Amino acid sequence: MWSVDDAALERIAIGAGVLGTGGGGNPYLGRLMAGRLLAEGATISIVAPEDVPDDALVVSVGGMGSPTVSIERLRRGDEPLVALRALERHLGRRFTHLVPGEVGGSNSTAPMVVAAQTGLPVIDGDGMGRAFPELQMETFAISGVRPTPAAIADPRGHVVVFDNIADAQTLERYARAVTIQMGGSTGYAFPVMTGAELKRTAIPHTLSLADRIGGAVLAARATHADAIAAVLAVAGGHRLFAGKVVDVNRRLEGGFARGELRLQGTGDDADSMLTIDFQNENLIARTADGDVLAVVPDLICLVDAETAEPVTTEVVRYGLRVVVLGIPAPEQLRTAEALAVVGPAAFGYVDVAYVPLSGLYGGGDGSLIRHRLGGP
Amino acid sequence: MWSVDDAALERIAIGAGVLGTGGGGNPYLGRLMAGRLLAEGATISIVAPEDVPDDALVVSVGGMGSPTVSIERLRRGDEPLVALRALERHLGRRFTHLVPGEVGGSNSTAPMVVAAQTGLPVIDGDGMGRAFPELQMETFAISGVRPTPAAIADPRGHVVVFDNIADAQTLERYARAVTIQMGGSTGYAFPVMTGAELKRTAIPHTLSLADRIGGAVLAARATHADAIAAVLAVAGGHRLFAGKVVDVNRRLEGGFARGELRLQGTGDDADSMLTIDFQNENLIARTADGDVLAVVPDLICLVDAETAEPVTTEVVRYGLRVVVLGIPAPEQLRTAEALAVVGPAAFGYVDVAYVPLSGLYGGGDGSLIRHRLGGP
Numbered sequence: 161m162w163s164v165d166d167a168a169l170e171r172i173a174i175g176a177g178v179l180g181t182g183g184g185g186n187p188y189l190g191r192l193m194a195g196r197l198l199a200e201g202a203t204i205s206i207v208a209p210e211d212v213p214d215d216a217l218v219v220s221v222g223g224m225g226s227p228t229v230s231i232e233r234l235r236r237g238d239e240p241l242v243a244l245r246a247l248e249r250h251l252g253r254r255f256t257h258l259v260p261g262e263v264g265g266s267n268s269t270a271p272m273v274v275a276a277q278t279g280l281p282v283i284d285g286d287g288m289g290r291a292f293p294e295l296q297m298e299t300f301a302i303s304g305v306r307p308t309p310a311a312i313a314d315p316r317g318h319v320v321v322f323d324n325i326a327d328a329q330t331l332e333r334y335a336r337a338v339t340i341q342m343g344g345s346t347g348y349a350f351p352v353m354t355g356a357e358l359k360r361t362a363i364p365h366t367l368s369l370a371d372r373i374g375g376a377v378l379a380a381r382a383t384h385a386d387a388i389a390a391v392l393a394v395a396g397g398h399r400l401f402a403g404k405v406v407d408v409n410r411r412l413e414g415g416f417a418r419g420e421l422r423l424q425g426t427g428d429d430a431d432s433m434l435t436i437d438f439q440n441e442n443l444i445a446r447t448a449d450g451d452v453l454a455v456v457p458d459l460i461c462l463v464d465a466e467t468a469e470p471v472t473t474e475v476v477r478y479g480l481r482v483v484v485l486g487i488p489a490p491e492q493l494r495t496a497e498a499l500a501v502v503g504p505a506a507f508g509y510v511d512v513a514y515v516p517l518s519g520l521y522g523g524g525d526g527s528l529i530r531h532r533l534g535g536p
Numbered sequence: 537m538w539s540v541d542d543a544a545l546e547r548i549a550i551g552a553g554v555l556g557t558g559g560g561g562n563p564y565l566g567r568l569m570a571g572r573l574l575a576e577g578a579t580i581s582i583v584a585p586e587d588v589p590d591d592a593l594v595v596s597v598g599g600m601g602s603p604t605v606s607i608e609r610l611r612r613g614d615e616p617l618v619a620l621r622a623l624e625r626h627l628g629r630r631f632t633h634l635v636p637g638e639v640g641g642s643n644s645t646a647p648m649v650v651a652a653q654t655g656l657p658v659i660d661g662d663g664m665g666r667a668f669p670e671l672q673m674e675t676f677a678i679s680g681v682r683p684t685p686a687a688i689a690d691p692r693g694h695v696v697v698f699d700n701i702a703d704a705q706t707l708e709r710y711a712r713a714v715t716i717q718m719g720g721s722t723g724y725a726f727p728v729m730t731g732a733e734l735k736r737t738a739i740p741h742t743l744s745l746a747d748r749i750g751g752a753v754l755a756a757r758a759t760h761a762d763a764i765a766a767v768l769a770v771a772g773g774h775r776l777f778a779g780k781v782v783d784v785n786r787r788l789e790g791g792f793a794r795g796e797l798r799l800q801g802t803g804d805d806a807d808s809m810l811t812i813d814f815q816n817e818n819l820i821a822r823t824a825d826g827d828v829l830a831v832v833p834d835l836i837c838l839v840d841a842e843t844a845e846p847v848t849t850e851v852v853r854y855g856l857r858v859v860v861l862g863i864p865a866p867e868q869l870r871t872a873e874a875l876a877v878v879g880p881a882a883f884g885y886v887d888v889a890y891v892p893l894s895g896l897y898g899g900g901d902g903s904l905i906r907h908r909l910g911g912p
Contacts, residue, residue: 250626321697337713
């Protein structure tokens with residue numbers, strides 16, 4: 161067990177931004193709220209999944225909705241707590257542990273806020289190892305944890321409890337429909353699981369990973385070292401592309417920020433153009449020639465070319481100089497079972513095969529083996 | 537207190553059809569389900585509102601969704617019961633009485649099914665005195681009963697509980713969004729109120745009224761008397777128009793059956809055309825010249841010209857010979873407070889003033905004083 165201090169919050173927020181792969185919401189709101197609570201005397205404890213008792217009562221808490229909306233319409237700050245309390249009331253039991261649903265983006269720091277508010281420890285792990293736009297994309301759901309009972313709450317304190325829904329896709333549809341009616345952004349508490357279920361289904365040690373990524377970035381900045389190399393040294397993966405943002409097409413559809421962005425290559429990539437499709441998160445990176453450089457669930461991360469500061473879908477704009485990183489997804493996301501839910505076809509790319517980054521870069525010397533759209 | 541037998545169910549279903557003013561769903565599904573439960577030995581008790589103790593715990597139960605959908609997709613039959621049990625679990629208390637949300641249409645007989653399933657008595661009264669398309673149009677909400685906690689359930693047993701929502705319009709938006717996701721038809725349980733609140737807010741004795749309307753229709757049919765005159769003798773009101781349906785324009789919009797139907801006059805009305813606008817329920821009846829004959833919340837009821845059988849929006853079709861009845865709304869719906877929620881402007885008719893039927897027919901001899909669209 162370790163305690164999060166303000167410096168750790170800063171590191172985790174940076175790491176969570178990288179792991180957010182362009183989406184997941186901005187971790188800084190939660191980082192600031194949690195930091196304020198720490199300054200007021202609260203504590204935030206992190207516990208390794210292997211140290212969680214089998215009979216623990218674990219719940220995931222965080223925010224739901226489009227990141228574009230959640231920047232425009234600041235959360236009140238206690239929506240996840242209100243949802244958690246409603247769920248406890250519904251169950252007639254108190255939770256013993258919190259776990260992030262997704263380590264990427266705002267749902268890394270949102271549980272820290274609830275931890276500071278309640279004193280409950282946060283488990284060092286999550287259900288995505290990155291960020292994804294929909295609930296059923298959590299390893300909890302993929303591995304059979306029941307999605308309900310579940311609760312959401314809005315900034316006015318409105319509460320909706322869902323129960324007896326067997327599949328996470330259905331919960332996702334219902335909860336998103338209400339979230340849109342609630343103004344586009346809610347706090348959630350679900351799924352409920354035992355400590356044993358948590359250990360079977362979570363991707364472990366991802367808060368530590370975010371912490372180490374953020375730490376590496378900050379250390380590199382302080383020493384004027386290569387911050388991008390520092391990220392890759394901790395997270396693994398490759399530099400996919402360096403370029404300047406020349407076009408951003410972003411629209412709000414069904415509660416999601418969807419679109420594409422185009423980069424004009426610089427340096428070694430000066431002759432190339434790269435297009436990245438996103439649905440909150442970056443999903444697929446391909447060149448103007450149709451070569452696929454990386455595919456969801458592998459992580460496609462935009463970072464500032466100088467500072468390695470993560471660049472999210474909601475703030476990306478013309479003229480930014482960025483590097484695109486490709487980081488292999490955790491193995492739990494690369495099983496056949498998981499790929500059916502988080503692979504390219506699940507996002508509508510039925511003609512794009514998932515080829516793992518390690519495969520794409522299987523040239524022995526780490527060089528890129530280009531794959532044409534439609535498979536190898 | 538009285539008990540409902542199969543003959544009473546038949547009468548109430550006919551009366552509820554008339555009071556449904558074209559919408560409210562078909563009362564026959566509930567009538568058949570309740571009848572089957574009666575045949576299996578269940579009982580259904582009706583209690584007058586004045587006999588309900590002040591500290592009773594009352595809940596309204598019924599079905600939510602488009603009547604067009606609920607004919608196409610038969611309810612499983614226990615959705616309102618599932619919603620009621622979820623709400624009891626949420627409250628940690630058991631209900632003592634049921635009350636129909638609306639006496640018009642299917643929500644007259646839906647509580648009878650729950651009564652037969654649970655043994656709870658049904659209160660002789662309701663929240664509309666007719667049918668309306670939206671939740672906030674109940675006198676319970678208009679008179680300040682809190683709309684939540686509330687629960688809805690779908691045919692697969694999925695449950696959604698809403699809490700801490702202060703206004704019924706917001707609950708209506710959230711619950712309808714989920715109902716649409718659930719396939720268009722759900723069972724509901726809400727609002728929760730004490731016996732004292734029930735007595736302050738309900739429109740009393742409306743199940744008895746439906747029973748007497750149905751009884752009058754059946755007696756007239758049996759004796760070859762004028763069934764339409766029999767309805768008017770019990771319910772009050774006027775024959776507005778007699779005609780043949782020549783046009784029906786019906787579309788499903790946002791979970792509602794909206795549209796218009798046109799009648800070519802017959803008999804005394806042979807020279808006229810009548811248009812009736814509906815949103816599930818009939819809202820406004822006006823001649824081709826723009827004369828308004830009746831306006832919501834007054835009841836505009838289509839019945840078969842021979843048998844007085846109610847003709848609903850979902851089954852009305854070209855060639856039917858019908859009589860249009862205008863029945864004055866209960867006084868609770870004609871206050872300034874209520875008209876803001878259930879008057880013509882609430883349905884988008886901002887240029888139509890509400891003129892009570894008694895005013896429209898104020899010619900002393902009961903003759904119609906024609907009003908032009910836009911006011912007297």
